[in-house]
Amino acid sequence: MTDSTDDVVLSLRDVSKTFPGTVALDRVDLAIRPGEVHALVGQNGSGKSTLIKILAGFHEPDAGGTIRVGDTVLAHGDPAAAHAAGLRFVHQDLGLVMTESAADNLALGAGYPTGRTGGIRWREQYRYARQVMRELGHDIDLRSPVRQLSAVERTAVAIARAMRPAAAPIALLVLDEPTATMPAHDVETLYDLVRRVRANGAAVLYVSHHLDEVFALADRVTVLRDGHLITTIGVADTGPRELADLMAGGHVDIGERAIRELGDPALELRDVSGRVLRDLNLVVRQGEIVGLAGIDGSGRDEITMVTFGGSPRTGTVRVGGAEIPADRPDLAAAHGIGFVPADRAAHGLVMDMTVRENMTLTRLGDYLSGLALRHRRERSDVVEWGRRLGLAAPGTEVAMTALSGGNQQKVVLGKWLRTNPKVLLLDEPTQGVDVAAKAEVHRLVDRAADGGTAVLVASSDETELVRLCTRVVVLSRGRVSAELVGDDITRAAITRAGLGVAEEGVSA
Numbered sequence: 001m002t003d004s005t006d007d008v009v010l011s012l013r014d015v016s017k018t019f020p021g022t023v024a025l026d027r028v029d030l031a032i033r034p035g036e037v038h039a040l041v042g043q044n045g046s047g048k049s050t051l052i053k054i055l056a057g058f059h060e061p062d063a064g065g066t067i068r069v070g071d072t073v074l075a076h077g078d079p080a081a082a083h084a085a086g087l088r089f090v091h092q093d094l095g096l097v098m099t100e101s102a103a104d105n106l107a108l109g110a111g112y113p114t115g116r117t118g119g120i121r122w123r124e125q126y127r128y129a130r131q132v133m134r135e136l137g138h139d140i141d142l143r144s145p146v147r148q149l150s151a152v153e154r155t156a157v158a159i160a161r162a163m164r165p166a167a168a169p170i171a172l173l174v175l176d177e178p179t180a181t182m183p184a185h186d187v188e189t190l191y192d193l194v195r196r197v198r199a200n201g202a203a204v205l206y207v208s209h210h211l212d213e214v215f216a217l218a219d220r221v222t223v224l225r226d227g228h229l230i231t232t233i234g235v236a237d238t239g240p241r242e243l244a245d246l247m248a249g250g251h252v253d254i255g256e257r258a259i260r261e262l263g264d265p266a267l268e269l270r271d272v273s274g275r276v277l278r279d280l281n282l283v284v285r286q287g288e289i290v291g292l293a294g295i296d297g298s299g300r301d302e303i304t305m306v307t308f309g310g311s312p313r314t315g316t317v318r319v320g321g322a323e324i325p326a327d328r329p330d331l332a333a334a335h336g337i338g339f340v341p342a343d344r345a346a347h348g349l350v351m352d353m354t355v356r357e358n359m360t361l362t363r364l365g366d367y368l369s370g371l372a373l374r375h376r377r378e379r380s381d382v383v384e385w386g387r388r389l390g391l392a393a394p395g396t397e398v399a400m401t402a403l404s405g406g407n408q409q410k411v412v413l414g415k416w417l418r419t420n421p422k423v424l425l426l427d428e429p430t431q432g433v434d435v436a437a438k439a440e441v442h443r444l445v446d447r448a449a450d451g452g453t454a455v456l457v458a459s460s461d462e463t464e465l466v467r468l469c470t471r472v473v474v475l476s477r478g479r480v481s482a483e484l485v486g487d488d489i490t491r492a493a494i495t496r497a498g499l500g501v502a503e504e505g506v507s508a
């Protein structure tokens with residue numbers, strides 16, 4: 001290699017971060033080379049996002065550490081300095097303003113292009129926005145609030161914003177779990193983008209819980225565990241198993257699909273239509289785990305929300321024979337439907353309330369006898385569910401914002417699993433959840449099904465569907481394009497059916 005291997009785009013030396021009660025990072029050293037894709041992996045709460053927020057100037061590190069971009073020392077806790085140094089970020093929670101349009105979000109932080117008079121050049125703004133979004137493969141409505149976009153579309157907006165032309169060239173693009181809810185098809189588009197950034201000489205720091213992405217994309221990988229840097233190695237010198245074991249500090253048993261006796265129909269959908277979805281007919285029996293697959297916009301990403309009544313629908317939804325009116329999530333919950341939505345921040349959690357409050361919001365009825373008793377029982381119940389889910393949190397009385405992304409996801413799951421629902425609707429249930437915790441979540445879903453719960457799980461993670469489901473319904477353009485059963489459920493078959501590629505042995 002040339003001398004340039006000694007070059008460093010970004011270096012961290014002795015960087016630590018202490019939160020009250022938690023050492024999130026403990027004297028971390030890291031060097032990122034120009035033109036490399038550097039993966040950052042570790043279990044939930046291991047410190048990945050904290051490291052990134054320090055780079056972005058959002059958190060100040062403890063005294064004593066040094067961060068350099070090239071040869072220049074980066075000021076701590078100064079977002080403008082990070083931007084000027086050429087660092088660009090797509091954060092785990094994306095940081096979009098949900099009530100604003102995509103065009104406005106693209107302009108935020110970067111400033112609107114202004115004419116000589118100082119007025120905003122809207123036409124230019126829209127042209128730029130449309131062009132980047134198209135490059136990312138999304139022809140979206142730029143004027144409506146991003147709240148109305150799908151998860152993938154929102155990620156694209158956040159990426160487009162990070163890539164927005166600015167005075168300083170991009171030295172390092174940081175992506176914190178950009179693919180958490182992305183189906184394989186969209187992940188490819190993202191890969192192209194990452195490779196393009198690298199081809200332009202910038203480096204990429206890439207956080208993901210999907211180890212196959214690390215091997216598809218990265219040159220080197222750094223493993224964090226409990227705030228400690230365990231190792232930085234070349235991707236060619238390791239494998240997924242070794243990496244998973246390094247992250248967990250031991251061996252992870254991912255479990256396998258269970259076959260169980262099915263009971264009566266628990267959830268019935270008749271001629272259900274939504275925004276994209278057309279005339280869906282589906283019956284899920286007690287103890288059955290049915291998967292929903294398909295590319296984004298196929299209807300896969302709409303079914304659980306529509307069934308719960310969180311977005312408009314026509315057609316009939318029945319639980320245990322009782323019809324649930326449309327647009328009445330409260331009645332859906334009262335009839336025993338539990339719902340883990342794909343977007344936990346928008347629909348699943350109240351971020352400024354505590355872990356305990358979030359877990360018990362759905363089930364206050366249980367605790368209505370005597371306030372002191374209620375509090376005590378609530379707390380021990382939440383502690384117990386935290387244990388089952390392997391929740392890593394500074395306690396149950398802290399706000400959700402103090403939890404790592406994966407741990408927030410576990411709280412949404414716990415909130416509904418606790419209620420022992422008749423029907424459990426899961427949309428991307430293990431997004432952002434680490435390999436070991438994912439295995440645990442799968443075991444808990446299995447246990448719910450063992451107890452007779454009917455489970456409908458929409459997932460862009462084919463491995464998850466293979467692990468959990470005895471039946472997978474694949475959608476394409478709002479309609480069922482294939483149904484896979486038993487051993488026919490493979491990653492390849494799901495992907496092919498989702499893209500509308502005909503296959504022998506698959507009934508269309």
Ligand SMILES: Nc1ncnc2c1ncn2[C@@H]1O[C@H](COP(=O)(O)OP(=O)(O)OP(=O)(O)O)[C@@H](O)[C@H]1O
Pocket residue numbers: 019020022023024042043044045046047048049050051092392393394401402403404405406407432434
């Ligand atoms: N604002 C905060 N206040 C207190 N503690 C925090 C705060 N932010 C993070 N932490 C704690 O710091 C630790 C590291 O969290 P971090 O978000 O960096 O994890 P992560 O590796 O990104 O995990 P995930 O894979 O779940 O996103 C966790 O124990 C978390 O609870």
Ligand SMILES: [Mg+2]
Pocket residue numbers: 048049050092176404405406
């Ligand atoms: Mg994180």
